[in-house]
Amino acid sequence: MTDHDLRRELKALIVRELGLEGTTPDAIVDDAPLFGEGLGLDSLDALELAVAIEEQLGVRLPEGDAVRPVFASIAALADWVAAARAGR
Amino acid sequence: MRVAITGVGVVSPLGTGARATMRRLVAGARAMAPLSLFEPPGTRSTLACEVRDVEALRAALGPRARAFSRADVLALVAAREALEEARLGAGTFALVVGGTAGGLFETELTLAAMLRDETLAPPREGLEAHPPGAVAARLREELRGVRDARAVSCACASGATALALAASLVASGRVERALAGGVDALARLTYAGFDALGVSAREPCRPFDAARAGLTLGEGAAFVVLEAEPSARARGAKVLAELAGWAAGAEAHHPTQPDREGSVALDVVRSALARAKLGADALDYVNAHGTGTTLNDASEASVLARALGAEAARVRVSSSKGQLGHSLGAAGAVEAVISVLAIEAGVAPPSVGLETPDPAFALRFVGPVGEPAPIRAALSTSFGFGGMAAALVLAEPGWAPDREEPAPRRCVVTAVGGSSPEGVASLDATATRRFDRASRLLASAASAALPAAPLASRTGLVAGATFGDVDGSAAFVSRLVDKGARLVSPAAFPNLVPSGAVGNVSILDGLRGPVLAVHERGTGAEAAIATAFELVRAGEVEVVLAGGVEPASALVARAFAPWRDAPARDEPRGEGATLLRLVDEAGARRAGERALARVVDVAAAAQGPPPWPDVPPRAAVFAALAPDDLDRWLAGSAWADAPRTRVAPPRGGAHDAAGAWVLAAAVAAIASGECASALAVGLGDGGLRATWIEAP
Numbered sequence: 001m002t003d004h005d006l007r008r009e010l011k012a013l014i015v016r017e018l019g020l021e022g023t024t025p026d027a028i029v030d031d032a033p034l035f036g037e038g039l040g041l042d043s044l045d046a047l048e049l050a051v052a053i054e055e056q057l058g059v060r061l062p063e064g065d066a067v068r069p070v071f072a073s074i075a076a077l078a079d080w081v082a083a084a085r086a087g088r
Numbered sequence: 089m090r091v092a093i094t095g096v097g098v099v100s101p102l103g104t105g106a107r108a109t110m111r112r113l114v115a116g117a118r119a120m121a122p123l124s125l126f127e128p129p130g131t132r133s134t135l136a137c138e139v140r141d142v143e144a145l146r147a148a149l150g151p152r153a154r155a156f157s158r159a160d161v162l163a164l165v166a167a168r169e170a171l172e173e174a175r176l177g178a179g180t181f182a183l184v185v186g187g188t189a190g191g192l193f194e195t196e197l198t199l200a201a202m203l204r205d206e207t208l209a210p211p212r213e214g215l216e217a218h219p220p221g222a223v224a225a226r227l228r229e230e231l232r233g234v235r236d237a238r239a240v241s242c243a244c245a246s247g248a249t250a251l252a253l254a255a256s257l258v259a260s261g262r263v264e265r266a267l268a269g270g271v272d273a274l275a276r277l278t279y280a281g282f283d284a285l286g287v288s289a290r291e292p293c294r295p296f297d298a299a300r301a302g303l304t305l306g307e308g309a310a311f312v313v314l315e316a317e318p319s320a321r322a323r324g325a326k327v328l329a330e331l332a333g334w335a336a337g338a339e340a341h342h343p344t345q346p347d348r349e350g351s352v353a354l355d356v357v358r359s360a361l362a363r364a365k366l367g368a369d370a371l372d373y374v375n376a377h378g379t380g381t382t383l384n385d386a387s388e389a390s391v392l393a394r395a396l397g398a399e400a401a402r403v404r405v406s407s408s409k410g411q412l413g414h415s416l417g418a419a420g421a422v423e424a425v426i427s428v429l430a431i432e433a434g435v436a437p438p439s440v441g442l443e444t445p446d447p448a449f450a451l452r453f454v455g456p457v458g459e460p461a462p463i464r465a466a467l468s469t470s471f472g473f474g475g476m477a478a479a480l481v482l483a484e485p486g487w488a489p490d491r492e493e494p495a496p497r498r499c500v501v502t503a504v505g506g507s508s509p510e511g512v513a514s515l516d517a518t519a520t521r522r523f524d525r526a527s528r529l530l531a532s533a534a535s536a537a538l539p540a541a542p543l544a545s546r547t548g549l550v551a552g553a554t555f556g557d558v559d560g561s562a563a564f565v566s567r568l569v570d571k572g573a574r575l576v577s578p579a580a581f582p583n584l585v586p587s588g589a590v591g592n593v594s595i596l597d598g599l600r601g602p603v604l605a606v607h608e609r610g611t612g613a614e615a616a617i618a619t620a621f622e623l624v625r626a627g628e629v630e631v632v633l634a635g636g637v638e639p640a641s642a643l644v645a646r647a648f649a650p651w652r653d654a655p656a657r658d659e660p661r662g663e664g665a666t667l668l669r670l671v672d673e674a675g676a677r678r679a680g681e682r683a684l685a686r687v688v689d690v691a692a693a694a695q696g697p698p699p700w701p702d703v704p705p706r707a708a709v710f711a712a713l714a715p716d717d718l719d720r721w722l723a724g725s726a727w728a729d730a731p732r733t734r735v736a737p738p739r740g741g742a743h744d745a746a747g748a749w750v751l752a753a754a755v756a757a758i759a760s761g762e763c764a765s766a767l768a769v770g771l772g773d774g775g776l777r778a779t780w781i782e783a784p
Contacts, residue, residue, distance in 0.1 A: 020518070021521070022517045022518060040518075042342065042345075043344070043345060044344060044522070044578060044579045047285060047286060047579065048577060051284070051576070051578060054575065
């Protein structure tokens, strides 16, 4: 899967799992913050996303504060997932 | 009016009995142990504080107790201990019970299985323990003397709020005696839910410690007998302490995160102290909520430091959760009793699990064993999901000044709001993205019942129902069983406390007054309206939205078919929410709100008609009941011959919380001049509930 495909898949997953009805996946900017500003997600969304990613993409995100850099943006998340899949 | 505490009862993981629990608590014992009630479902944490020997307690209650839920057993034992100590004799009392899980432990697997397999028939018995009002109903049956039972839920503040509501009833002269408390038993759903939120510690919890890593779940029950102090004195009762101050509110901030600012929590603490007419200089001890989570302890420590001010260097603070764990709906009641016994024994209970206090916390924490010290007054705080906050002030008899209670406030209805498909569709999609069906219906009704202008005063929200979110709970447990604890939905969990919907709506609409759910089979809405009326009448809140909500549910229709009341059984179960805005009359006038009707009184009757002997002229009875049922209940009363309106079901179909819809119909009739006075009645557990309204 290319980096581009993974990013698209993650955007679709976010919109679907978090019930963001008003947002189209393509409208999510790769480098924009996901939490706080940008998409404006909160801590509950982060937990929910981590579960969805583990179930659907087969990778387990770090817990607690360690997950913050992973969720900095779609780009950061995609990089982390790709690395985890490659066993790095 | 002083509110005297004349009896206390506790069943806890440290022992059966209030003083037995206190002895072990003061000695520094901890009740944490590997979970044994059920197999840890793959959670990170595997510890819990379980009540030992529940089966021995059950056996001692006799053969009837074989059908009781675990929560029933805990509650009944604790309630009886309090009543025995108080020696009320033949007198009647109001009952207020706080809780979040009820009989979930006994019913969660069955409901999950029924959700997964549509062909599975409901068991003939066992599911009646599920509704959140079931424990209160059980207590009403098993205890002699219960006049009116109220089951309330506001997450982890339930126990404290139950005590606050009961104290208000006594202080305002509404009742002379009340039995109030909280109960919760462990369940797989709650255990997995907290774990999914990442707030369960793998080690025994360490409230306020620099290295704290989360909470440890517990269970238990605690009850207190509250009496008007003059009556307690007149009958020679021993007064253990006074419940001198109380307050409840909601942060309207986030479903699971405390507001870092903590302004509502601080206000609630200050209101409780103001009610007690005590300053921080008159306090000797604080029993904190102190769960051991990073966020709760930080925001609470900040609130306490601000509330105590200069006294923070002197007033001892501890959390009992380092020994008893977090017993959710029971916690506030258990900790209130601990505070009473601290006053009685002259000892500040320890703060176990605390080795190195977080350096940011400028508070005086008690050490690992109790510290003897005169405790003349104690503050007990409780915080819960949805931003619920409650504070109680306990004081030794005579320490707090006596208080002349204000005259009862007059209560008017100034608006009515019902849910509608258009209302639901127009909700802010982003703000309501995690809302379950009940939350959406309630939000729709709320937006119709709230003024367009920003809220001038703290508005409360009290909504009643028979059920919580049965589908959501079944789905959550089904996933737990299928996929394990790591893959349950964290965001779904806060919706599953029975107060999930009121919590969500309070956040959406900025409602910061007392926020709670009330549960009763068939008459949850009527009971909620009664609770709201009593709060306004006592001057506890100026504006409150009150009514009911029930979501549609095929699972409820299937699972509870054998158990539903006869009138409701034949009708397909609809859904909807209705809220009425109840306002202090003087406040309504000041705000320029037009009164549609005045709420004169509310009453519940276990058998027979409402207690009001005189029927005013041009009065009518409004109900959704069959004529025969109405005849049976009103026979022999002055209302038997009053003209009746059979209220047709609301747009979404008949449902258990339609009592608010019936009252709305009566309000409309008054407002249009069709009648000058009206009685809105409903039938449910505990008999007839009636709301009497008249032209303003």
